[in-house]
Amino acid sequence: xxxxxxxxxxxxxxxxxxxxxxxxxxxxxxxxxxxxxxxxxxxxxxxxxxxxxxxxxxxxxxxxxxxxxxxxxxxxxxxxxxxxxxxxxxxxxxxxxxxxxxxxxxxxxxxxx
Amino acid sequence: xxxxxxxxxxxxxxxxxxxxxxxxxxxxxxxxxxxxxxxxxxxxxxxxxxxxxxxxxxxxxxxxxxxxxxxxxxxxxxxxxxxxxxxxxxxxxxxxxxxxxxxxxxxxxxxxx
Numbered sequence: 001x002x003x004x005x006x007x008x009x010x011x012x013x014x015x016x017x018x019x020x021x022x023x024x025x026x027x028x029x030x031x032x033x034x035x036x037x038x039x040x041x042x043x044x045x046x047x048x049x050x051x052x053x054x055x056x057x058x059x060x061x062x063x064x065x066x067x068x069x070x071x072x073x074x075x076x077x078x079x080x081x082x083x084x085x086x087x088x089x090x091x092x093x094x095x096x097x098x099x100x101x102x103x104x105x106x107x108x109x110x111x112x113x
Numbered sequence: 114x115x116x117x118x119x120x121x122x123x124x125x126x127x128x129x130x131x132x133x134x135x136x137x138x139x140x141x142x143x144x145x146x147x148x149x150x151x152x153x154x155x156x157x158x159x160x161x162x163x164x165x166x167x168x169x170x171x172x173x174x175x176x177x178x179x180x181x182x183x184x185x186x187x188x189x190x191x192x193x194x195x196x197x198x199x200x201x202x203x204x205x206x207x208x209x210x211x212x213x214x215x216x217x218x219x220x221x222x223x224x225x226x
Contacts, residue, residue, distance in 0.1 A: 008153065034214055043117070043203055043217035044156075051212070088155070094211050099144065099163065101215055105155040 003027050006089055006104030015113050019076040023089035023104045026070065030102075032092040033065050035074045038106065039085045047087075048074065079111045116140070117218035119204050125224045132191040134221050136204030142216075143209035145187035146171075147179060150201040150220070162187055163209065194225045 006023045013019055021035075032051055036044035048063040050056045050072075056063045062075040072091070076083055089104040120135040138145065146161040148171075158171030160179040168179050176198060180188045187206075191198055201222050205215040 004155075006155075032212060036217075041122075041219075041222075043205075043219045044215075045217070046214050049214055090215075092211070096211075099161055099169070100158070103156040105153055 001026060003102050004089060004091060004104045007107055008105055010108040010110055012110040012112060013079055015079060015081060015111055017079050017111070019074075019079050019083070019109060019111075021074040021076075021087050021089075021107050021109070023072050023091075024070055025072070025091060025102075027091075027093060027102075028067075028070065029093040029095060030091040031094045033063070033072050034090040034092075034101075035061075035063055036088040036090060036103075037085045038088060044088055079109075081111050081113045084109055084111050117204055117206055117216055119202075119218040119221050121221050122219065123222045123224075125226065126191075126194050127226055128195060130191075130194045130225075132194050132223065132225075134189040134191075134202055134204075134223070136187045136189070136218055137185050138187075138204075138206040138216070139185065140206065140216075141184065142206035142213075143184075144207045144213075145181065146205040146207075146215065147177075147187065147189045148203045148205065149173070150203055156203065159189065191223075194223075196225050199223060199225045 035048040038044040053067045064073040086106040147159040148156040162181040204218045207213040
């Protein structure tokens with residue numbers, strides 16, 4: 001079983017829809033949770049970064065962490081065609097000193113105009 | 114903004130060749146990483162370095178080596194390229210603490226024929 005599970009999609013939604021992207025994980029020691037966005041033929045770029053449980057909002061993006069369920073989510077409101085990309089969840093155990101980040105396989109998102 | 118630059122976007126090499134992938138970061142980050150990204154498998158850590166001339170194996174180091182002679186530069190070496198090393202290679206850097214996220218370059222798409 002992988003440490004981090006992420007549905008690869010693809011997920012196709014109309015412009016303006018609310019998008020929900022999710023990851024589950026098995027390691028209860030994970031404390032730091034990240035979402036990266038990767039456009040085609042580009043490297044991943046950091047989108048959201050949260051510590052422990054709770055919500056974090058940044059513009060149209062909201063990251064949620066539920067440590068009791070070992071489940072993290074990224075919500076995109078008012079989705080735009082420019083949001084079409086692959087979204088990678090990532091997480092880190094504080095005991096590894098920042099050296100080991102575990103990534104999900106990524107979800108491909110298409111937002112249709 | 115952190116800039117991580119990978120010297121080549123696309124490379125085509127023959128089986129058995131020695132291949133060098135170069136990465137430079139401009140933010141004085143202590144940590145540097147090499148990942149490979151394959152469909153369905155996500156990002157897998159090959160090697161990382163936490164200081165000049167220091168290196169540690171990641172999850173899939175076989176067939177690879179690295180070199181870090183200067184703080185800003187981290188090289189990945191394929192000693193004898195094989196077709197199963199055809200992949201997207203991503204370099205990343207981060208500050209030396211548990212919370213610092215990874216900053217990625219745009220990747221090198223390597224094809225070994």
